[in-house]
Amino acid sequence: MSAAPDADITVIGNTGDDIHLFGLKVCPDLDTVMYTLGGGIHEEQGWGRAGETFAVKEELAAYGVGPEWFGLGDRDFATHIVRTQMLGAGYPLSAVTEALCARWQPGVRLLPMTDDRVETHVLIDDPEGEGRKAVHFQEYWVRLRASVPAHAVVPVGADQAKPAPGVLEAIADADVVLFPPSNPVVSVGTILAVPGVREAIADAGVPVVGLSPIVGDAPVRGMADKVLTAVGVESTADAVAKHYGSGLLDGWLVDTVDAGVVEEVEAAGIRCRAIPLMMTDLKATAAMAAEALTLAEEVRG
Amino acid sequence: MSAAPDADITVIGNTGDDIHLFGLKVCPDLDTVMYTLGGGIHEEQGWGRAGETFAVKEELAAYGVGPEWFGLGDRDFATHIVRTQMLGAGYPLSAVTEALCARWQPGVRLLPMTDDRVETHVLIDDPEGEGRKAVHFQEYWVRLRASVPAHAVVPVGADQAKPAPGVLEAIADADVVLFPPSNPVVSVGTILAVPGVREAIADAGVPVVGLSPIVGDAPVRGMADKVLTAVGVESTADAVAKHYGSGLLDGWLVDTVDAGVVEEVEAAGIRCRAIPLMMTDLKATAAMAAEALTLAEEVRG
The missing domain is CATH 1.10.8.240 (CofD-like domain)
Structure with missing residues (x-):
């Protein structure tokens, strides 16, 4: 803001x-x-x-x-x-x-994202027994601190969910779409799993710019690497960009420590810039947002 | 206890x-x-x-x-x-x-008293307008502090309610039934309004003894006089006994300040004793309960 x-x-x-x-x-x-x-x-x-x-x-x-x-x-x-x-x-x-x-x-x-019930479940090695079991994301994340191997992440109910009133309209009317440096699997990925949202973003015809949640091969906050592993994505700034893909993403901001991946991301068809990506305070966070908007304008050309 | x-x-x-x-x-x-x-x-x-x-x-x-x-x-x-x-x-x-x-x-x-929904409503003079309206008992009691005239007290749903599991059995198995010095209209009265409860008490064939909630023409606690007025009962220790009636009540304890009504209550067919009825501490309360049990044994003869 x-x-x-x-x-x-x-x-x-x-x-x-x-x-x-x-x-x-x-x-x-x-x-x-x-x-x-x-x-x-x-x-x-x-x-x-x-x-x-x-x-x-x-x-x-x-x-x-x-x-x-x-x-x-x-x-x-x-x-x-x-x-x-x-x-x-x-x-x-x-x-x-x-x-x-x-x-x-x-x-x-x-x-x-929706008024319908969607619940992200995680398939884990059962910590109390043999075999695997599905648990609510919060049980995996908060209770188990993502300390057991996760094999799959399933947004149960997402396939039947409808975008909430205003969601598709907001996307269609947007000048820019930003993906925050949130968990690409259980946060942004879940939103994209609601039928119509991904299509609306692609159809909006406006710049779509994301900020990498991975800095220097580790998540900035939380344990995003655990669920990335579960969906077969490396915990690197470029792997996450490619996970979203050039069909969805036009621009990608990585941290200055990850400047080495800029070329590879651009080779995948996504414009990429390396800037300081740590939200240490409001000023730093605002600067990140400003860079994202600048990149969006570059993309818009 | x-x-x-x-x-x-x-x-x-x-x-x-x-x-x-x-x-x-x-x-x-x-x-x-x-x-x-x-x-x-x-x-x-x-x-x-x-x-x-x-x-x-x-x-x-x-x-x-x-x-x-x-x-x-x-x-x-x-x-x-x-x-x-x-x-x-x-x-x-x-x-x-x-x-x-x-x-x-x-x-x-x-x-x-029941697992079914019963809600006591009170018909009052509308404090914000002309005429009367029915409000939930808590609105009358807590919000309005019983400060507006009440014309009727209706335990909505009571006529369709069934006693909760164990209620009729507990009454049938009891050696003594005690009516506490609670509000005779909106507490004890509501319990008695559940079909089967009053009959079970009458049929139990054991002494039924009550303690007057009115001491010296005023309720011991709360505003029982307001709802007594609504059902046409005077706020006196003897009027409440007669409100329950000799068909239900075998014995009645009044406070020593109300010793003057003992004769009148007994004339109504209810054995009556005057004892200190203020629950000032646990000891005084236990003494009241003991007196109630003594009166029950007297009634049992």
């Missing part, structure tokens, strides 16, 4: 890692965007609310009700309570998200 | 003042019994949990989600979250209550 203060920005959020906990609908990705842009995020942690207390979680544990591995704070609970109540009253997730954002004023239009 | 430490006690709780708040099922009477006997009650307040914080409530208010007049604390929220999740999973309220009591160990068997 700092890079283009007058722009109308729509953020399409992944809902594949949504989960029902304690009977409440939790949307980690939507909430992280909402809290971050709305000024309520726990900055160091990168998710959840600042200044949290944990009375509800402690009480649930006293009742023996789990899971205990998902750290919901009291303030965060309120968001999930409001969301669950509205969903129960019949509002689609997109309308609920809009209502929640009315408080947070994130400065962008935040849309869930 | 102190008055009869070896007794198996079943408490049948009113569920007519249950309410859905923020999409969660709240059972004030069941929880008050559970928290009180389980050692978690806010002693001075007489409801809710001790040591509460209010982060969730503050956040809900920040979302503009009400009602704000019902003071749920963070700890209390956890109880309602567990209950709502279990109900959503298909467990009846009686099973949910048993599960919650597994933590609290109240020392009695706590049963909801």
Whole structure:
């Protein structure tokens, strides 16, 4: 937003890692965007609310009700309570998200990729036994800390999902489409798995520019390398670009430490620039966004 | 329990003042019994949990989600979250209550009067306009502090409700049935409105003894006089006894300040004693229970 203060920005959020906990609908990705842009995020942690207390979680544990591995704070609970109540009253997730954002004023239009239920499951080696089993992404990611081999990532329900109201329209009306340096498999990949989204991006006829989530052969944040392995993609800045492919991606930003891959990415038909890609502060992040827009204009030619 | 430490006690709780708040099922009477006997009650307040914080409530208010007049604390929220999740999973309220009591160990068997939905509504003078309207009991009691004239009290759904599993059996197996000094209209009265309960008490063939909730022409606690007026009963210790009637009640305890009504109650066919009836501490409360059991034995003859 700092890079283009007058722009109308729509953020399409992944809902594949949504989960029902304690009977409440939790949307980690939507909430992280909402809290971050709305000024309520726990900055160091990168998710959840600042200044949290944990009375509800402690009480649930006293009742023996789990899971205990998902750290919901009291303030965060309120968001999930409001969301669950509205969903129960019949509002689609997109309308609920809009209502929640009315408080947070994130400065962008935040849309869930779909109002339909999609749940990313991960096929893992069963940590408690022989063989493999499929677990909810959050169980793999948060409970197991991605510490067991993952063999497949399946966005269950995505093939039947419809893009939420406004998603295809936002893409069709866009001047530029940006892929953030998010997880290419379980975040961006899940959004692209909703039928119609990938096609809409390709048909929009506007520059599509991505920022590499891999810097120096390791994910900037999180454990993206684990799920990249599961889908057979190397954890390198160029492999991720080629995973998206030139059919989708027009431009790609890699970090200066990965300047060596620029030529290879360009050989794959994707314009590539090496710039500092660490979101150390707001200024650095705005500079990255500005570079992405510059690259988009280059592509547009 | 102190008055009869070896007794198996079943408490049948009113569920007519249950309410859905923020999409969660709240059972004030069941929880008050559970928290009180389980050692978690806010002693001075007489409801809710001790040591509460209010982060969730503050956040809900920040979302503009009400009602704000019902003071749920963070700890209390956890109880309602567990209950709502279990109900959503298909467990009846009686099973949910048993599960919650597994933590609290109240020392009695706590049963909801019914697993079916019953909601006590109160017909009031509309505080914001002309005419009358029906509101949920909690709105009348908590929001309006019973400050507007009430014309009728209707336990909506009670006529279709079935006693919860164990209720009729507990009454049939009882040696004594006690009516606590609770609200005779919206607490005890609602339980009696569930078809089969009143008959089971009459058919049990055991002493039925009540404790007056009115001391010196005023309710001991709360605003019972308001709803007594609504059903055409005077707020006196003898009027409440006659409201229950000799067909139901065998014995009645009034406070010493109401010793003057003993004769009149006995003339109505209900054995009556005047004893100190203020539950000032555990010892005084145990003495009241002991007197009730003594009166029951007198009645049994």
